[in-house]
Amino acid sequence: MRPALPIAANASPAAGYVLAFVATAVAVIVAAAAERWLGLADLSLVFMLAVLVVAVRTHTGPALLTAVLCFLAFNFFFIEPRYSFYIHARHGVATVALFLAAALIAGRLASQLAMQVQALRIANLHANARQALAGKLSVATDASGVVDAAESVFREGLGADAWVRLGDDCATDQGGGVEEHGWWFLPLRAPSGPLGVIGLKLPPSSTRLDAMQQMTAKAMAGDISQALQRTRLAGELETTRMANETERLRSALLSSVSHDLRTPLASIIGAAGSLENYGDAMNDADRRSLLDAIRTEGERLDRYIQNLLDMTRLGHGELVLHRDWIGVDELVGAAVGRLQRQHPAARFVARVPQEMEPLWVHPALIEQALFNVLENAVKFSPPDAPVEIDAHAIGNAVQLDITDHGPGIPEDERARIFDRFYSVARGDRGRGGTGLGLAICRGMIGAHGGEVEALPAPSGRGTTIRITLPRIEPTP
Known part of the structure; x- marks a missing residue:
């Protein structure tokens, strides 16, 4: 997948100035051809076009240099007397002066517009990357899911390899990012303390991130920190809930056992004791009544124990169906x-x-x-x-x-x-x-x-x- 915005997208500043000389030379060639074979009289438009092309592809400095070079080339090659910077007629002076002014203004405006468009494009790509990160973080249920989402979005959305390590001991003490040896490090922080650190590996062609890239990386690190806090809090709440549920069941089980085991046991022990001590003095009806009580309470005790065993098997998924x-x-x-x-x-x-x-x-x-x-x-x-x-x-x-x-x-x-x-x-x-x-x-x-x-x-x-x-x- 082609990355939406490579981290190291910064072009070399010298390339823009080289383009200014190339565009001027091409404009001279095109103007000469247009004058000879097309009979074009107003050749200033050719040079104006060269200025606009450079302005929209670079920035203000190369655009202004192109305007000055095109002004000198137009004057030297196409204003009488030719092959000289001397201007013979007044209207020629006005022409080249107006051309220079128009070229400077047009180059400046075109360069600003191009930079605004580029800034909007970069901002849109960064917004899309944050949106993609938010979508993946919203479904992450634990810290490993958050780490996987972070590494995926940085790789696919920003074209940078991300390295995330969690733990209090690996968080940097710096307030912002630290760039060294081709890496950009950002701390993952929470109100309760550091959560870890995230590192972005810069491509070999880049030495550092620009301001927009740094701002986006910090914002995404903040989103990751919030997701880690959420998963940590959810884990703590689940642990607390399970502990409360276990305690509640334990208390209920102890209460149930204390009543439902002791009651039939007490009846069985009492009836057996009566038979042992007074059995010889009892008539058959009394002895039969005590034996019935022992049997009834024993069956009750057996049912309760069977219920506990059945619930244990159900809870552990060990119940086997023999249909x-x-x-x-x-x-x-x-x-x-x-x-x-x-x-x-x-x-x-x-x-x-x-x-x-x-x-x-x-x-x-x-x-x-x-x-x-x-x-x-x-x-x-x-x-x-x-x-x-x-x-x-x-x-x-x-x-x-x-x-x-x-x-x-x-x-x-x-x-x-x-x-x-x-x-x-x-x-x-x-x-x-x-x-x-x-x-x-x-x-x-x-x-x-x-x-x-x-x-x-x-x-x-x-x-x-x-x-x-x-x-x-x-x-x-």
């Missing part, structure tokens, strides 16, 4: 059967169409997800109100709506009930819950490509948890 065909009615029946063993008084109404096709899923995981939702619904349904389970085929997916008739969940909190350890007196935290059941349900359903959402119950009282599972055919 198989299973009917929706089988999934619902298995989950309801497990729950009724733990809550004999719970009531369920399941509506699953007989013609509903089976699903290609991991049966144990979907059953566990459905069990977690049903367990949560049982906790919040009144004793006289059943939990309703409705299955529907919607396009190429199956929807399972689990509806309770409890107090419901406010709209602004429905999405949050699927967060781990969500600590409000609703959802599965409500009556001795761990805050993991619905989170695990979302993870298991999500692993199958499905979705879980909380909706208001159709009756206006309670909550509907909708599970949507896509129909997937097994790969041959």
